[in-house]
Amino acid sequence: MEFAFTDDQLALTQAAREMLVDSCQPADLRRLLESDEPRDDARWSTINEMGLIGMLAPENAGGMGMTLVDFIGIAEAAGYVALPEPLIELAGVTLPLLSRLDETRGWLERAMAGAVVAIGHPVNPLVADADTADALLLGDGEDLHLVERGAVALTRTESFDPFRRLYAVEWTPSPATKVGSGWGDTADRGALLAAAQMVGLAQRCINMAVAYAKDRQQFGKAIGSTQAVKHMIASAQVKVEFAKPVVHAAAAELPLGTLAARARVAHAKIAAGEAADVAARMAVQAHGAMGMTWEVDLHFFLKRAMALNYAWGTAAAHRETVVERVKTLRTGPDATFASELA
Amino acid sequence: MKLDYTPDQQRFRQEVRSWMTANVPPARLPSFDLTREGFEAHRDWERKLSEGRWGMVTWPEAYGGRELDLIRWLIFEEEYYRAGAPTRVNQNGIFLLGPTLMEFGTDDQKARFLTRMAAGDDIWAQAWSEPGAGSDLAAVRSTCTRDGDEYVLNGQKIWSSRAVFADWAFGLFREPGSERHKGMSLILFPLDAPGVTRRPIARMDGELVFAEIFLDNVRVPVADRLGDEGQGWHVCMATAGFERGLMLRSPARYQMAASKLAALYEANKKQLPASVGERVAQSWMDAEAYALSIYSTASRLEAGGTIGPESSTNKIFWSELDVALHQTALDILGSRAELVAQDQGNAPDDNWLDGYIFALAGPIYAGSNEIQRNIIAERMLGLPRA
Ligand SMILES: Cc1cc2nc3c(=O)[nH]c(=O)nc-3n(C[C@H](O)[C@H](O)[C@H](O)COP(=O)(O)OP(=O)(O)OC[C@H]3O[C@@H](n4cnc5c(N)ncnc54)[C@H](O)[C@@H]3O)c2cc1C
Numbered sequence: 001m002e003f004a005f006t007d008d009q010l011a012l013t014q015a016a017r018e019m020l021v022d023s024c025q026p027a028d029l030r031r032l033l034e035s036d037e038p039r040d041d042a043r044w045s046t047i048n049e050m051g052l053i054g055m056l057a058p059e060n061a062g063g064m065g066m067t068l069v070d071f072i073g074i075a076e077a078a079g080y081v082a083l084p085e086p087l088i089e090l091a092g093v094t095l096p097l098l099s100r101l102d103e104t105r106g107w108l109e110r111a112m113a114g115a116v117v118a119i120g121h122p123v124n125p126l127v128a129d130a131d132t133a134d135a136l137l138l139g140d141g142e143d144l145h146l147v148e149r150g151a152v153a154l155t156r157t158e159s160f161d162p163f164r165r166l167y168a169v170e171w172t173p174s175p176a177t178k179v180g181s182g183w184g185d186t187a188d189r190g191a192l193l194a195a196a197q198m199v200g201l202a203q204r205c206i207n208m209a210v211a212y213a214k215d216r217q218q219f220g221k222a223i224g225s226t227q228a229v230k231h232m233i234a235s236a237q238v239k240v241e242f243a244k245p246v247v248h249a250a251a252a253e254l255p256l257g258t259l260a261a262r263a264r265v266a267h268a269k270i271a272a273g274e275a276a277d278v279a280a281r282m283a284v285q286a287h288g289a290m291g292m293t294w295e296v297d298l299h300f301f302l303k304r305a306m307a308l309n310y311a312w313g314t315a316a317a318h319r320e321t322v323v324e325r326v327k328t329l330r331t332g333p334d335a336t337f338a339s340e341l342a
Numbered sequence: 343m344k345l346d347y348t349p350d351q352q353r354f355r356q357e358v359r360s361w362m363t364a365n366v367p368p369a370r371l372p373s374f375d376l377t378r379e380g381f382e383a384h385r386d387w388e389r390k391l392s393e394g395r396w397g398m399v400t401w402p403e404a405y406g407g408r409e410l411d412l413i414r415w416l417i418f419e420e421e422y423y424r425a426g427a428p429t430r431v432n433q434n435g436i437f438l439l440g441p442t443l444m445e446f447g448t449d450d451q452k453a454r455f456l457t458r459m460a461a462g463d464d465i466w467a468q469a470w471s472e473p474g475a476g477s478d479l480a481a482v483r484s485t486c487t488r489d490g491d492e493y494v495l496n497g498q499k500i501w502s503s504r505a506v507f508a509d510w511a512f513g514l515f516r517e518p519g520s521e522r523h524k525g526m527s528l529i530l531f532p533l534d535a536p537g538v539t540r541r542p543i544a545r546m547d548g549e550l551v552f553a554e555i556f557l558d559n560v561r562v563p564v565a566d567r568l569g570d571e572g573q574g575w576h577v578c579m580a581t582a583g584f585e586r587g588l589m590l591r592s593p594a595r596y597q598m599a600a601s602k603l604a605a606l607y608e609a610n611k612k613q614l615p616a617s618v619g620e621r622v623a624q625s626w627m628d629a630e631a632y633a634l635s636i637y638s639t640a641s642r643l644e645a646g647g648t649i650g651p652e653s654s655t656n657k658i659f660w661s662e663l664d665v666a667l668h669q670t671a672l673d674i675l676g677s678r679a680e681l682v683a684q685d686q687g688n689a690p691d692d693n694w695l696d697g698y699i700f701a702l703a704g705p706i707y708a709g710s711n712e713i714q715r716n717i718i719a720e721r722m723l724g725l726p727r728a
Contacts, residue, residue, distance in 0.1 A: 001351060
């Protein structure tokens, strides 16, 4: 039993985090919005050069063969900066799925080199980043199809998160596009990585509230010296502290694929979603009227948190998995870890 | 990250389990807060534990321990709660004073106190709070006046858990004339010393869970001061760190309660809306989250890490989870919730009402949750003091 990250994992996370924080400040987000480009090409190539995209793809496919545990801190960091580029889904969800398919007509290799393959999982009715994708991985019943961007019709639906590019997709399956069947653990991976991003988003909201509360004066003193404000912020931090270990455990346990492991992922999604929700609303409150504005950067993080809370399965849906686990598997102090219930 | 137990750890779990199966009293012991008899029954249990060298498993062997790491400590606690073993009557001693003695005690003090503590021969009470010094502990006014190689203790302590029947207490005293954090000393004194008067305080349900302690010219040797003279505040804060950090509330307690809650729900669910099942699941999740967090802290500490102000988040989390969990149980009982335990019709160890009353105190003791939130805001997040 060793519930800790290795030094290598911490160092890799740290390097990725520094790169993301440096290159993805709120001012960068605003600049990107003004330019009307879907993504920052310079940042995307840095991400690519650092090898982050292929981290979880197997080595024999040119990837780094790493695990979700290696990647989970990077997903938190991507949440922390509200990264507009689709690194997390591509590296953590799509590539591992592609690499399990017998044959992808070269898309695995292309994706590893930075081509975007968007993913249309039945849990999410709209496909994110479909417009900038080179191809889409779509489901038709149990069958999986890889369809080139040119072969689908996209209708943009506007998310209030300006960096979420969501599309309704019309397409026709054919034997030529079929690449396999069964989504495997894709939905769980999506949910877990959304949870990790929400942990990062929650911490970002808290840090912004702290910075503002130190600075903003009312009644002749910083509002952050006022206990009502302090306690509101501290309560949000408690939520984050107890979502984080669940997310980390879920990353380690997800590959077991059992009900216990899936319930851990569901728990992670619920707990991180609640932490992000509490932290985002708390941060708006701490900012007062400023918190409601476009000028203050907070909304970028609030919106992403809200979007991820509803993506890859709602809390209500995940709760059913947890209820199922509590009903049907052993509970109690000797049943903490999914491996104990195999 | 390896989230499964090593074969050694599994064997250790089995060892604890067999011992508990063979030794845990089959019937619930009488309360240690109501009668001397109940208290002594618990002392006997402490003695039995120490005979098996289970009194305090993380302690050095020299003091009756097993020098186990924190992961094994967690496994021990899991099996302890799983077996339904009695609540530790000496928890203030073993979980709070013990680690403090280990860090600040002289060799003589360690030899005199630790073994007897682990053996249940001395049951300890914590005598910090005073009528005018609760959250504001630096306001204590009880004094220690130096007289040669003795201190003369005077003053009044309050809310001292288990002090009604306990043998010894560790108290916070100040040099006459000193103010706030300066001039305080942590002093160990026997509760039957001349000049000590104890007045039990009945909790709202009538149990005598705590006491007032009056000190009238109580003489204790200077050798029974823990830590340096005037350093009492510093020593106490270390103890408070143990209290909130890890030892005071191991997760197994809440996981066991969540498990029983799930069983209570199963037995009653025909009459209940599905939303109650979701609250049961929420309590289970919270107990799991607490366990995972403690496992991750323990792993970090084992690897040489330290525990900081973030430990204040633990105290808030377990105390709030405990209240919510018991409230859910009472909601399941519905109109039976108000009945005293023996009339609720549950198994005797499913005393949800008692658990609820106890849970209500969680956000108050060991530093109230308001104080913990101040600590998180100021020391963990760096917000300015008022
Ligand atoms: C079951 C139980 C067992 C206990 N056992 C022991 C024991 O063994 N030994 C011992 O020494 N003590 C013990 N205590 C006492 C406990 O430590 C104190 O009750 C606690 O520190 C709070 O102090 P108080 O009761 O004087 O409340 P007060 O300090 O008067 O506080 C009352 C309320 O005001 C709030 N408050 C106070 N100051 C602030 C502030 N600065 N900011 C925000 N809110 C504030 C508190 O959070 C609380 O809600 C026990 C208490 C209980 C309930």
